[in-house]
Amino acid sequence: MASADQSKFPKVVIVGGGFGGMEVARKLANQPVEVVMLDKHNYHVFQPLLYQVATGSLESESIAFAIRKNFEGQKNFTFRIAEVSGVDLATNTLDTTIGDITYDYLVIATGSTTNFFGNKDIEHFAMPMKSIPEALNLRYLILQNLEEAVLAKTDEEREEYLNFVLVGAGPTGVELAGALAELRNHVLDKDYPELNKSHMQVYLVDFLPKVLGPFSDEASAAAKDFLVKMGVKVELNVKVESYDGKTIKFADGREIRTKNVIWSAGVMGVVPEGISKDNLERGNRIRTNDICVVAGTTNVFAIGDVAAMITDETPKGHPGVAQVAIQMGQNVGENIGNLVNSKPTKPFKYNDKGSLATVGRNKAVADLGKIKFQGFFAWLVWMFVHLISLLGFRNKVVVFVNWIINYVNYNGGTRLIIRRYEREAVPQPTGETVALPKSDG
Amino acid sequence: MASADQSKFPKVVIVGGGFGGMEVARKLANQPVEVVMLDKHNYHVFQPLLYQVATGSLESESIAFAIRKNFEGQKNFTFRIAEVSGVDLATNTLDTTIGDITYDYLVIATGSTTNFFGNKDIEHFAMPMKSIPEALNLRYLILQNLEEAVLAKTDEEREEYLNFVLVGAGPTGVELAGALAELRNHVLDKDYPELNKSHMQVYLVDFLPKVLGPFSDEASAAAKDFLVKMGVKVELNVKVESYDGKTIKFADGREIRTKNVIWSAGVMGVVPEGISKDNLERGNRIRTNDICVVAGTTNVFAIGDVAAMITDETPKGHPGVAQVAIQMGQNVGENIGNLVNSKPTKPFKYNDKGSLATVGRNKAVADLGKIKFQGFFAWLVWMFVHLISLLGFRNKVVVFVNWIINYVNYNGGTRLIIRRYEREAVPQPTGETVALPKSDG
Numbered sequence: 001m002a003s004a005d006q007s008k009f010p011k012v013v014i015v016g017g018g019f020g021g022m023e024v025a026r027k028l029a030n031q032p033v034e035v036v037m038l039d040k041h042n043y044h045v046f047q048p049l050l051y052q053v054a055t056g057s058l059e060s061e062s063i064a065f066a067i068r069k070n071f072e073g074q075k076n077f078t079f080r081i082a083e084v085s086g087v088d089l090a091t092n093t094l095d096t097t098i099g100d101i102t103y104d105y106l107v108i109a110t111g112s113t114t115n116f117f118g119n120k121d122i123e124h125f126a127m128p129m130k131s132i133p134e135a136l137n138l139r140y141l142i143l144q145n146l147e148e149a150v151l152a153k154t155d156e157e158r159e160e161y162l163n164f165v166l167v168g169a170g171p172t173g174v175e176l177a178g179a180l181a182e183l184r185n186h187v188l189d190k191d192y193p194e195l196n197k198s199h200m201q202v203y204l205v206d207f208l209p210k211v212l213g214p215f216s217d218e219a220s221a222a223a224k225d226f227l228v229k230m231g232v233k234v235e236l237n238v239k240v241e242s243y244d245g246k247t248i249k250f251a252d253g254r255e256i257r258t259k260n261v262i263w264s265a266g267v268m269g270v271v272p273e274g275i276s277k278d279n280l281e282r283g284n285r286i287r288t289n290d291i292c293v294v295a296g297t298t299n300v301f302a303i304g305d306v307a308a309m310i311t312d313e314t315p316k317g318h319p320g321v322a323q324v325a326i327q328m329g330q331n332v333g334e335n336i337g338n339l340v341n342s343k344p345t346k347p348f349k350y351n352d353k354g355s356l357a358t359v360g361r362n363k364a365v366a367d368l369g370k371i372k373f374q375g376f377f378a379w380l381v382w383m384f385v386h387l388i389s390l391l392g393f394r395n396k397v398v399v400f401v402n403w404i405i406n407y408v409n410y411n412g413g414t415r416l417i418i419r420r421y422e423r424e425a426v427p428q429p430t431g432e433t434v435a436l437p438k439s440d441g
Numbered sequence: 442m443a444s445a446d447q448s449k450f451p452k453v454v455i456v457g458g459g460f461g462g463m464e465v466a467r468k469l470a471n472q473p474v475e476v477v478m479l480d481k482h483n484y485h486v487f488q489p490l491l492y493q494v495a496t497g498s499l500e501s502e503s504i505a506f507a508i509r510k511n512f513e514g515q516k517n518f519t520f521r522i523a524e525v526s527g528v529d530l531a532t533n534t535l536d537t538t539i540g541d542i543t544y545d546y547l548v549i550a551t552g553s554t555t556n557f558f559g560n561k562d563i564e565h566f567a568m569p570m571k572s573i574p575e576a577l578n579l580r581y582l583i584l585q586n587l588e589e590a591v592l593a594k595t596d597e598e599r600e601e602y603l604n605f606v607l608v609g610a611g612p613t614g615v616e617l618a619g620a621l622a623e624l625r626n627h628v629l630d631k632d633y634p635e636l637n638k639s640h641m642q643v644y645l646v647d648f649l650p651k652v653l654g655p656f657s658d659e660a661s662a663a664a665k666d667f668l669v670k671m672g673v674k675v676e677l678n679v680k681v682e683s684y685d686g687k688t689i690k691f692a693d694g695r696e697i698r699t700k701n702v703i704w705s706a707g708v709m710g711v712v713p714e715g716i717s718k719d720n721l722e723r724g725n726r727i728r729t730n731d732i733c734v735v736a737g738t739t740n741v742f743a744i745g746d747v748a749a750m751i752t753d754e755t756p757k758g759h760p761g762v763a764q765v766a767i768q769m770g771q772n773v774g775e776n777i778g779n780l781v782n783s784k785p786t787k788p789f790k791y792n793d794k795g796s797l798a799t800v801g802r803n804k805a806v807a808d809l810g811k812i813k814f815q816g817f818f819a820w821l822v823w824m825f826v827h828l829i830s831l832l833g834f835r836n837k838v839v840v841f842v843n844w845i846i847n848y849v850n851y852n853g854g855t856r857l858i859i860r861r862y863e864r865e866a867v868p869q870p871t872g873e874t875v876a877l878p879k880s881d882g
Contacts, residue, residue: 042584043857059839061500061855068632069856078635081588081858098592132859143483147522151539191509194519394846394853398500398839405835412835414502415510416484417522418573419860 009034009076010340013094013103015084015272017044017067020304020325020332021109027333029074033105033340038082038096042067045132046390048322049399051172053135055142055179056415057406060132062398065391084110086273089297094272105299105336108272108286109329112305112320115266115283125245125423126263129172138262140421142180145259150194156257162200163258165248167240168265169206170213171357174223176262177204178359181230186410203256205235206265212365214319215355219365222374226359240265245423267320269306281308285317290347292332301336303328309348318350322389327351356382361407450475450517451781454535454544456525456713458485458508461745461766461773462550468774470515474546474781479523479537483508486573487831489763490840492613494576496583496620497856498847501573503839506832525551527714530738535713546740546777549713549727550770553746553761556707556724566686566864567704570613579703581862583621586700591635597698603641604699606689608681609706610647611654612798615664617703618645619800622671627851644697646676647706653806655760656796660806663815667800681706686864708761710747722749726758731788733773742777744769750789759791763830768792797823802848 010033014021017039028035043064052058071077086095087106094101114128127138145161152158164180166173184200204211204227210220211227211234227234239251249255268284279287279295285308287295292307294300304325308317318324328348335345354368356378364379366372383403390396406412451474455462458480469476484505493499512518527536528547535542555569568579586602593599605621607614625641645652645668651661652668652675668675680692690696709725720728720736726749728736733748735741745766749758759765769789776786795809797819805820807813824844831837847853 041858042588059500059502060859061502061857064855064857064859066632066856069852072631072852080591136859147483150521190513191507394843394855397842397846401838401842402835405838411510411513414505414835415507416502416505417482418484418501418505418577 010104011036011102012105012107012336013038013101014107014109015039015094016109016111016304017041017079018047018109018111018304018325019322020111020329021107022067022070023326023329024107024109024303024333024336025071025074025077027330028336029076031076031337031340033076033336035074035077036101036103037067037071037077037079038084038094038101039067039079040081040083041131042079042081043132044070044391046386046395047130048171048386049390050129050132050135051176051179053132054129054138054176055183055413056139057179057413058399058402059414060136062395062402063390064132065395070391084272087300088274089300092299095274103299105339106301107332107336108275108294108300108302108306109304109325110270110272110306111325112267112269112283114263115268116263117266119242122240122243122261122263125243126167126261128263129176130267136419137421139415140417140419142260143415143417144421146188146192146195149199150192155199158199160246160257160259162195163203163256164201164260164262165203165205165256165258166262166264167205167248168263169204169208169211169234169236170264171355172264173204173206173262174211174227174357174359176264177202177227177232177234178230178363181227181232182360182410185230187413187415190411191415201233202231203233203235205238205240205250207237207239209237211236212357215357215365216367216372218372219355219357219367219374223357223359223365226363226374230360230363267305271306281310281317283308283320291335291345292328292348301332303332314350321355323353324350356385358382361410451545452477452543453546453548453777454479454542455548455550456480456535457550457552457745458482458520459488459550459552459745459766460763461552461770462548463508463511464767464770465548465550465744465774465777466512466515466518468771469778470517472517472778472781474517474777476515476518477542477544478508478512478518478520479525479535479542480508480520481522481524482572483520483522484573485511485832487827487836488571489612489827490831491570491573491576492617492620494573495570495579495617496624497580497854498620499840499843500855501577503836503843504831505573506836511832525713528741529715530741533740536715544740546780547742548773548777549716549735549741549743549747550745550766551711551713551747552766553708553710553724555704556709557704558707560683563681563684563702563704566684567608567702569704570617571708577860578862580856581858581860583701584856584858585862587629587633587636590640591633596640599640601687601698601700603636604644604697605642605701605703606644606646606697606699607703607705608646609704610645610649610652610675610677611705612796613705614645614647614703615652615668615798615800617705618643618668618673618675619671619804622668622673623801623851626671628854628856631852632856642674643672644674644676646679646681646691648678648680650678652677653798656798656806657808657813659813660796660798660808660815664798664800664806667804667815671801671804708746712747722751722758724749724761732776732786733769733789742773744773755791762796764794765791797826799823802851 014037046063049063082096082098116123149161180202212220241249286302292301305320331348358364362376364382365374366378455478487504490504523537523539557564590602621643653661682690727743733742746761772789799805803817805823806815807819
């Protein structure tokens with residue numbers, strides 16, 4: 001990073017090109033700073049549509065956008081593919097896969113990863129869906145298991161390939177359940193005339209008593225109703241006990257034979273080494289003050305899913321949603337501008353624009369402040385909001401075309417197994433090193 | 442395959458869902474036969490556009506189409522993902538990854554794979570581009586090497602990342618050379634402000650004295666002229682001697698330092714075990730008679746790239762192009778229909794519709810019988826022919842949208858590294874087993 005070190009401007013290093021990190025960089029476009037963004041991928045991903053990639057409704061590339069291309073023409077911006085393993089707060093230095101990188105201001109926008117709550121078996125056998133490679137792995141697993149079901153010799157054998165269990169009834173679980181139910185209801189017997197719709201079951205389970213926990217009761221009830229009518233088996237107040245790759249067991253003694261368990265029951269912040277454990281809140285989130293500054297520092301910010309802004313108004317921090325990350329990114333971008341220009345900073349104030357979740361064709365729920373509505377109109381609003389939020393004109397057009405075609409013929413999408421998914425070998429606790437393929441490589 | 446075995450209709454097994462195999466199945470839709478198609482992938486790929494996937498102009502899924510979906514509603518059609526390792530001509534049985542499969546009629550439509558002419562080093566270090574996973578590997582390699590070039594500390598180190606050597610000046614090499622030259626000319630300094638256009642070089646080499654060997658002299662000369670004007674270094678009458686992953690050496694003593702060698706210098710048929718070596722022609726192609734029946738059999742057909750129809754009119758067989766595969770597939774489909782209906786078969790007659798190759802924006806060459814033209818109009822014809830030939834309305838629309846956007850802003854496409862490409866470890870000749878990741882997995 002020789003060029004950056006020679007710069008006479010303060011260097012702002014942003015770790016992560018998600019919703020939050022992108023906003024910080026954008027807000028700093030015309031400020032007298034040098035902006036360096038690091039991400040382990042060279043693209044920004046629009047996570048709210050990952051479930052459509054997993055079910056083959058959208059191609060992976062239509063929900064991602066190259067970070068370099070997004071900042072074309074922003075003269076003070078530099079991008080590097082790099083993973084950050086640690087930070088030395090005393091020397092203002094990051095330890096990364098491309099060497100040490102110093103900073104004047106650091107923005108930790110690393111987001112969150114799937115939380116398996118320490119259960120190694122579930123971590124090994126269940127499928128997470130937080131990144132494009134993970135969504136593609138899930139797609140390939142689903143399609144491979146449909147192909148295996150075709151080959152199965154007994155109903156019993158077929159059962160494990162055609163039972164789908166989604167753990168976690170938040171927006172991700174609800175949307176995926178709806179999409180899988182539509183796959184069963186409208187696609188299965190067309191693509192797989194050998195299979196019977198009644199053999200495929202979609203279960204949505206949660207230990208909480210309602211789906212879409214943080215939504216209004218009206219939205220929650222409507223979503224559950226939509227799901228049940230589509231044939232999803234919604235099981236609430238149920239705790240998962242174990243999963244061994246073949247059978248998922250619940251605390252109440254019930255079991256489901258399945259090779260498809262998708263885990264969206266929790267997330268935790270991705271925190272680089274060097275941040276004190278004392279500074280971490282529940283869910284591995286970094287405690288910050290009301291301008292996103294990490295406790296104990298003056299020049300390190302944390303935003304979005306990895307941040308817990310603990311103030312009198314928000315004693316538990318903000319929800320882990322895109323709008324929080326976006327607005328925190330804007331606030332931090334503006335405040336770094338204020339700091340380098342010796343202006344006063346402005347505290348972050350979250351403007352809750354509401355929540356949307358879709359269940360399927362013509363079915364969505366919307367909580368927009370005091371206005372709550374469900375059904376077709378909510379679904380139109382959901383589509384509109386997601387389309388305009390996608391980065392890039394090409395992606396907007398391609399996603400729109402896909403949605404139109406899917407709507408017209410119920411059977412659009414690209415159900416292709418481009419790279420077969422093979423589960424990694426179980427690490428053997430023998431002390432020998434086992435080379436695992438990277439799930440994300 | 443219990444259902445198939447119980448059928449009272451003759452069973453036609455088609456190995457391969459490429460241009461030829463698809464036509465055979467389609468032609469048999471209304472015949473009193475059972476059709477079983479086997480392919481190692483669950484999709485048909487439109488190979489002529491692979492080079493645009495490799496250079497990030499198109500998403501991979503827009504040039505592929507799910508085989509199951511393509512045959513929706515064809516009642517006598519069954520599809521299975523399977524690799525065929527061998528055939529027992531005496532018992533009419535295929536040895537496959539999903540078990541033994543018997544046939545009454547067999548159509549070998551396995552196509553061709555890259556021919557490295559026995560050079561193991563080149564096979565290991567050079568990139569082939571015959572499948573979607575290979576095209577994606579190439580895309581990731583190109584993008585990763587641009588990222589590495591950004592990090593390089595010296596010009597010399599940077600050189601190997603930014604030299605691109607394409608071996609083989611057939612349509613694939615020419616089209617890829619054009620696409621890489623456009624990437625350099627229009628995209629490089631926008632996406633990588635750290636890099637200088639003059640540091641990136643694209644070489645197209647062939648041991649023949651002209652590019653596009655089988656085309657007319659006019660087309661060949663025009664294509665070379667287009668390439669040279671776009672800055673491609675065209676090196677003809679040059680033979681590659683070796684490549685070790687860092688330096689490619691030629692028979693005349695010249696060397697180019699490069700980590701990017703793309704090999705499209707030859708193909709060879711993919712022939713299952715069990716076909717007599719005596720029946721193979723040059724390029725590992727199976728000798729057939731004038732209705733594509735494999736010599737020494739009455740119920741086994743070979744079509745497309747894997748077939749060499751040796752007749753008085755075609756002593757060396759037909760060229761390995763899509764039109765030959767398509768027309769052979771139609772002929773074989775019709776003839777199997779004739780055979781089961783006890784009607785006489787019709788000999789295959791190739792209708793050469795001509796050849797098209799594109800070099801870049803507004804630049805293509807067309808040899809349509811006696812009509813030969815080059816430039817903008819040839820480019821329009823090329824686009825039109827490729828668009829209408831793509832399977833599926835969605836794919837046509839998505840590719841068209843991409844092309845329009847690329848045309849307007851010179852910088853469309855999706856240059857995403859979704860899964861990092863890592864070259865496999867070199868197998869060590871120590872007798873120990875080395876687990877290699879599947880290039881195609």
